[in-house]
Amino acid sequence: MKPYPLQCKPEFKERVWGGRALEQFGHQLPDGPIGEGWMIGDHPNGTTSVVNGELAGMGLDQIREQFGEVFFGSKGFSKKNGRFPLLIKLLDCQDDLSVQVHPNDHYDRLPAGELGKTEMWYILDAKPGAKIIYGLKDGVTREQLAAAIDEDRIMDCLNEVTVEAGDSFYIPSGTVHALGAGVLVAEIQQNSDSTYRLYDYGRLGLDGKPRELHIEDSLNVIAYEGSxxxxxxxxxxxxxxxxxxxxxxxxVTEKGQVQGDWPLQTTPESFIIHIICDGTGTIRYADGELTVKPGECYLLPANLGDYTLSGEMTVLRSYLP
Known part of the structure; x- marks a missing residue:
């Protein structure tokens, strides 16, 4: 079978902090506050299926099993569980997310087969004054943070950053963080659903009950000396x-501004993922052409070879190092 850029049907996740902003990209959302669109994923909690071309209807897990290294590249599998190594999301934050932290791959309390979570955010849009929480204040120790949690003053220990469209944040495992209300985000991360909550504003979940906190796990995995x-x-x-x-x-994630034709290519080592941030254009390859628009994500197989981005658009490119 000849390779081509794969587009998947997103897996949408209802979240207490979500909204309807992903509709602006033309996505058909289920009812409720939708906080996450899993755009490209191969995880037990959400596996996306291809919607275009010869592989339409196949899940990413099935494609991995059938085409393996040829499609995903020699580096294209998690060494820990054999799955596709990345998870690509769009996040609509209409309310503040919980203050949280993610473990690394080696944390001994991870569920069997689960990965740690290093991620990055690219801010697609932000309301004026929107903020995120990004790391602990300098010098905060485990003991000081634990005391602040017990005394309900955790916010005294956290850094807040005002954000705007185009800002980029790298969030290694062990980084305390939280997206704030009013941001729309593209997220590239390890293929993981491991999150430990430190604080959730006393909020009730979608089931009307307080959401679970994970204080001991959080305190265990935070990188107090810097992540x-x-x-x-x-x-x-x-x-x-x-x-x-x-x-x-x-x-590795990179940003580029396409003007006219931009010839590029994949390598046998890794697939490439493109997220279209703004503008319009096409992806041309040996056997065809796809028209692309904002909010769409494409998985380019490692064996695609030469291709061309064309038009006027801002894109993110992610691949394996």
Missing amino acids: GATFMKTELDRSNAWLTLARSPFF
Whole structure:
């Protein structure tokens, strides 16, 4: 079978902090407050299926089993569980998310087969004054944080950052963080659903009950001496060139502004994922052409080879290092 860019049907997740903003991308949302669109995923809690081309109707797990390294590349599998290594999301945050932290792959209390979670955020849109929580204040120790939690003053220990569209945040495992109300985010992460909540504003969940906190696990996995988290503004000074937003052991994510034709190629080592942030254009490849628009995500097989991004649009590119 000849390779081509794969587009998947998103798996939408109802969240107490979600809304309806993902409809602006043309997505058909189920009822309720939708906080997450899992755009490309191969996880027990959500596996996306292809909607275009010869593989339409097949889940990413089935494609992995049938085409393996040829499609996903020699690096294209988690060493821990053999699955597709990344999970790509769009997040609609109409309310503050819980203050949380993610473990690394080696935390001994992870469920069997589950990965840790290093991730990055790219802010697609933000209401004026929107903020996120990003890390602990300098010098906060486990003991100080535990005391602050007991005394209901955890916010005294946390850094807040005001955000705007185009901001990028790298969030290694061990980083305390929380998205705030009023942001729309593209998230590239390890293929994991492991989240430990430190604080949730006394909020009730969708079931009307207080949401579970995971204080001991959180205190265990926080990187108190610093996790290596970084953030940056991402203005581009030229088109058809990549700006690196995040480089981790698990993924590399870059931003580019397409103007006209931009010839590119995949390699046998890794698939490529493109997220269309704004503008419109096409992806041309040996056997066809796809028209693309904002809010769409495409998985380009490792054996696709030469392809061209064309048009006027901002795109993110992610691949395995």
